[in-house]
Amino acid sequence: MSESVSAPVSSSSESTSSSESSPVNSSPSTESTESTESKSESSPQLYKIVVNGKEEHVTLEELQSGYQIRKASDAKMREAAMMRKQAEEVLTKLSDKNQLFDVIRELGHDPRGLSEEYLLQILEEEMMDPRDRELSQLKREKAQRDADREKYEKAEKEALHSAKVEKYTQDYSSQIVSALSESGLPKTESTVKRMAYYLHQGVKRGIEVTAADVVSLVKEDYINEQKQLFSNLDAENLIKLLGDDMAGKIRKYDLNRVKSNKNELVTPSVQPVKADREVKSTKISKEDWKAKLDRIKKGLE
Numbered sequence: 129m130s131e132s133v134s135a136p137v138s139s140s141s142e143s144t145s146s147s148e149s150s151p152v153n154s155s156p157s158t159e160s161t162e163s164t165e166s167k168s169e170s171s172p173q174l175y176k177i178v179v180n181g182k183e184e185h186v187t188l189e190e191l192q193s194g195y196q197i198r199k200a201s202d203a204k205m206r207e208a209a210m211m212r213k214q215a216e217e218v219l220t221k222l223s224d225k226n227q228l229f230d231v232i233r234e235l236g237h238d239p240r241g242l243s244e245e246y247l248l249q250i251l252e253e254e255m256m257d258p259r260d261r262e263l264s265q266l267k268r269e270k271a272q273r274d275a276d277r278e279k280y281e282k283a284e285k286e287a288l289h290s291a292k293v294e295k296y297t298q299d300y301s302s303q304i305v306s307a308l309s310e311s312g313l314p315k316t317e318s319t320v321k322r323m324a325y326y327l328h329q330g331v332k333r334g335i336e337v338t339a340a341d342v343v344s345l346v347k348e349d350y351i352n353e354q355k356q357l358f359s360n361l362d363a364e365n366l367i368k369l370l371g372d373d374m375a376g377k378i379r380k381y382d383l384n385r386v387k388s389n390k391n392e393l394v395t396p397s398v399q400p401v402k403a404d405r406e407v408k409s410t411k412i413s414k415e416d417w418k419a420k421l422d423r424i425k426k427g428l429e
Contacts, residue, residue: 189305303339
């Protein structure tokens with residue numbers, strides 16, 4: 129299977145080409161530019177590969193997983209080729225009568241002792257009754273068939289076991305990569321070993337667990353370890369240990385959190401103060417009072 133990998137392919141190439149063909153004076157707004165940048169950051173980077181003449185696009189995680197599987201397969205193929213070469217050398221020596229006894233000695237046997245045992249077996253068979261000789265031959269043939277069947281069943285079990293191990297390895301590798309991507313944990317050898325440990329413990333206890341189930345345990349381990357490390361440090365030593373870059377990230381996060389909390393505060397509505405009802409004065413001037421009396425006298429009131 130032939131594979132080739134080319135430069136990463138940007139998932140926003142179509143939008144780039146369309147923007148280049150647009151008129152110069154129609155520049156995009158700041159809001160659309162920010163949305164495009166956030167979209168390109170969230171989408172995974174793809175790499176172009178060619179498998180058996182067919183072009184495909186895969187993520188970095190898929191590329192790493194495929195590379196690891198291929199390296200393991202190459203190692204197994206080299207081991208099988210070496211064993212085949214050794215077997216061919218042994219067969220070549222066995223076919224040469226001058227080297228036959230050398231092979232027997234290399235295998236840890238005494239050529240003379242084996243020759244004597246073989247000759248003694250031939251003499252015993254020749255001195256046997258024909259019926260006993262036939263019965264002995266049938267027993268040997270049956271024993272050989274049983275040995276061949278046992279060897280075949282053992283090889284079949286080993287092949288099935290190897291296939292299961294390879295399948296589970298690929299499944300777990302894919303699950304671990306996916307779980308780490310969603311959890312935000314670092315994709316390091318230490319993290320993968322921790323997840324593999326918890327998965328193995330689940331298998332030992334007969335509990336069916338997935339990488340998504342154990343990633344929370346690994347995350348909790350990291351948090352507890354960091355708490356034990358940092359809890360007894362003062363602010364100055366903590367900054368020295370974390371470094372200016374990490375301290376800046378923490379400050380930025382804290383400021384954004386404070387701003388977010390301020391925006392969520394509900395401003396109490398200010399009720400307009402109602403103006404006091406204008407109280408009309410009951411007092412009247414002398415002129416008004418005289419006018420009122422005149423109207424009463426005239427019967428107008």
